[in-house]
Amino acid sequence: MNLDEVLAEIDAFLGCETPQAWVDEALKQQEILLIDHANCEKKAATTAMNLLYKHIDREDLLKKMSQLAREELLHFEQVVNIMKDRGITYRHVSSSRYAAGMRDAVRKGGVPELIDILIVGAFIEARSCERFAKIAPYLDKQLEKFYRSLLRSEGRHYKDYLTLAQQYSDEPIEARVAFFQQLERELIESPDADFRFHSGVPTAA
Numbered sequence: 001m002n003l004d005e006v007l008a009e010i011d012a013f014l015g016c017e018t019p020q021a022w023v024d025e026a027l028k029q030q031e032i033l034l035i036d037h038a039n040c041e042k043k044a045a046t047t048a049m050n051l052l053y054k055h056i057d058r059e060d061l062l063k064k065m066s067q068l069a070r071e072e073l074l075h076f077e078q079v080v081n082i083m084k085d086r087g088i089t090y091r092h093v094s095s096s097r098y099a100a101g102m103r104d105a106v107r108k109g110g111v112p113e114l115i116d117i118l119i120v121g122a123f124i125e126a127r128s129c130e131r132f133a134k135i136a137p138y139l140d141k142q143l144e145k146f147y148r149s150l151l152r153s154e155g156r157h158y159k160d161y162l163t164l165a166q167q168y169s170d171e172p173i174e175a176r177v178a179f180f181q182q183l184e185r186e187l188i189e190s191p192d193a194d195f196r197f198h199s200g201v202p203t204a205a
């Protein structure tokens with residue numbers, strides 16, 4: 001698959017496009033964008049590490065999540081370097097409602113919990129990829145190049161999560177995917193007072 005095909009698949013997987021109002025706000029709040037982006041990379045690595053601890057009997061998961069955690073930490077280092085170049089101090093920025101909103105809907109216990117966590121992972125990766133692609137053309141050369149460089153790996157992460165969810169589920173996952181697609185869409189398209197990498201439509205700034 002070439003990159004355009006990956007992006008087309010991701011657009012079809014997601015229930016909506018990132019609203020232009022988010023892009024406009026992101027351009028005004030690039031410092032928060034980068035700090036929250038750094039946080040997201042750390043959290044992505046943590047999610048993968050948690051799965052590594054919990055599912056030691058699932059060989060493909062161990063392989064994919066170990067690789068993913070390493071890549072996310074590499075991205076983290078890259079974002080921190082860019083922040084340093086720009087004189088941005090890494091300070092505490094609270095999490096957005098996005099990932100928590102998705103995680104709250106995860107079924108508790110056993111295989112259903114694993115399947116939901118993997119599907120949520122697929123959506124978070126897919127949305128990240130879609131946002132990097134969407135905002136890249138508006139950014140300065142360094143940041144544009146960096147965000148474009150992330151598309152390939154985030155596209156692969158989305159695919160890895162979705163493939164593992166299909167592989168480990170005893171039943172078709174389409175209904176759960178549709179459920180999370182709808183939830184994710186609400187989080188992206190509804191008003192959101194806190195601008196973050198995965199926030200909704202910014203309320204009047």
Ligand SMILES: [Fe+2]
Pocket residue numbers: 041044071072075154
């Ligand atoms: Fe990443």
Ligand SMILES: [Fe+2]
Pocket residue numbers: 044072125153154157
């Ligand atoms: Fe990722």
